Amino acid sequence: MQVTVPQSRVHGDAQVPPSKSYTHRAILAAGYSEGALVRRPLKSADTQETMGVVEAFGGDVAVVENTLEIDGFAGAPEAPPDVIDCGNSGTTMRLATGAAALVDGGTVLTGDVSLRSRPQAPLLDAIEQLGARARSTRGNGQAPLVVEGPVEGGSVTIPGDVSSQFVSALLMAGAVTAEGVDIELSTELKSAPYVDITLELLDDFGVTATETETGYRVAGGQTYEPPEGEYAVPGDFSSASYLLAAGALAGDPEVEVRGVYPSAQGDSAILDVLEAMGADLDWHRDDGRAVVRRSELSGTTVDVGDTPDLLPTIAALGAAADGTTEIVNAEHVRYKETDRVSAMAEELAKMGAAVEEKRDALIVHGGESDLEGAAVEGLGDHRVVMALAVAALVAEGETTITGAEDVDVSFPGFFDTLYELGVSVSRE
Ligand SMILES: O=C(O)C1=C[C@@H](OP(=O)(O)O)[C@@H](O)[C@H](O)C1
């Protein structure tokens, strides 16, 4: 699907969708339990893949209105009856690979063309360190993957600068091993707040895991069980970032974003980034509302080491702001659904932005000329599509974006929400 977004003003209020990261973890944690309810889950393409994983390992997931009723596999995933296809979802593949290490038997995992190009080797290597077999069928560290368990637990050394999801996967699986898992990081950890999300979610399911001086540790023999048998998912700050950015660039005069309560989500930093760029906003933390008014923005420097998913949004903001925006510590942002550093450089350039790409940084020289509507590509990446739609709000004329259906990965109602905020989006 291609969408056309005309230069527009936005006004009104919008509810953010539930968090993708918490939903994935809650579904799998319920899978590791005897059974649990997950309230207000994100229903999207990626979280659907994680529901499939729980079923593949012997659990059951029923969608009943706004709740997932999950029968778990009680810490003992069964050998899946078929190949597990994780679609486009890196989180699903990494968390499922961790669970596969517990299976007394073999698990084969694959995904779409994007996911089959993303790095998995450090996780495979960690599982081998725990004594199981874990291979990439092509020997290139990418899916398809074959994992043959079971592991009993133990110690692993793993780099932290490729994906934090490897750590999250080992912690979630490690809790139900006999011996537990000790993770030593051999490099600095990127995307660290996502491990904090994992620790918080584990705690909510009655599982203890801790940060150590050199990494993380989870004791074995633990049982997943949320209080009262249920867990409610909070709102998603990565998704909120597009709506907040839309308000700052094109609010007429303001947009109210609802469902943004203080959270372990690193991407809540979007509010600080917007303030640093000069946005006029109020974050009412107690009632989870942020009101953002159209503002003259100026460039800033943002380190996205902790917040890789904000890069596309910040790049779009930078293209419309005065002065230079430097997005640094961004090398790991190249290992996503697409290489987002080069994707944003190329697509924003088509809209007239002056963008410089470095291996680990994206430098956007905003305000040198006005953005112009253009034909741009979503490149199979939901966040690229949404960030380009935000830039389109302030680009002269109209912008067409290909692959707009990819928003289904994390924010299925994204274009409906823009429409409700007053943007005459057309789809073909
Ligand atoms: O664990 C998670 O929920 C996620 C971790 C991050 O990935 P990396 O840890 O691979 O950077 C993030 O980019 C992704 O969207 C979601």
Ligand SMILES: C=C(OP(=O)(O)O)C(=O)O
């Ligand atoms: C990178 C992302 O997700 P995943 O790693 O789960 O594919 C994302 O949502 O931006």
